Amino acid sequence: MPGQTKGRFTGWHMTGILVGFFGVVVGVNILMASFASTTFGGIVVENSYVASQEYNRWLEQAEEQEKLGWDAATAWRPDGRLAVKVTGAPDDVAVNAIARHPLGRMPDVPLAFEPIGQGRYLADRALPDGRWTLRLELSDGTNDWRREEALQ
Structure with missing residues (x-):
């Protein structure tokens, strides 16, 4: 069958x-x-235990930074450079930043900013196209202000 x-x-x-x-x-x-x-090529923290021990100090630094009353707004220019508008900070504040690619595919780009008047600063070089994480730092010699923001 x-x-x-x-x-x-x-x-x-x-x-x-x-x-x-x-x-x-x-x-x-x-x-x-x-x-x-x-x-994913980046690291959030090198050692999570050490980071946990520093947490309260980081909170205190954030409170001190908030009391300064400083703020900064970033904007892309058509030429690829960043412009930063600083408010509440002294006129002689130094502005620096490190641009990090969020996935770690490109090397970090250190940025120095030159004053262009009225609390505005301009980056010394252009960033390549793409997404970046900007770690911005303002300093007047005694006080430091930091912020991290995503640039797209």
Whole structure:
């Protein structure tokens, strides 16, 4: 009876289905693991225990910084350089920054800012296109003010 075995579901069929299913699952897991390990190049903190010990000091620094009353607004210029408008700070404040690529694919770019009048400062170089995390620092020699912001 050759016609009866033609449409039967056998153990080989089930084996093929299981191997195919788990092959897809393992393949997707390997693909996602490779994406996860190659797309994030940055570190939030070097040592989480040490960072936890510094937390209260960081809060105190943030409160002192808030009492200064300083603020800064950043803007992109058409030439790719950043302009910073500083309010509440002394006229002789120094403005510096480090631009970090959020995924760590490009090297950090240190930026120095030159005063251009009326509390405005202009970066000494242009940043390449893309997303950047800017760590901005203002200092008058005795007081420091810091902020981190995303630039897009």
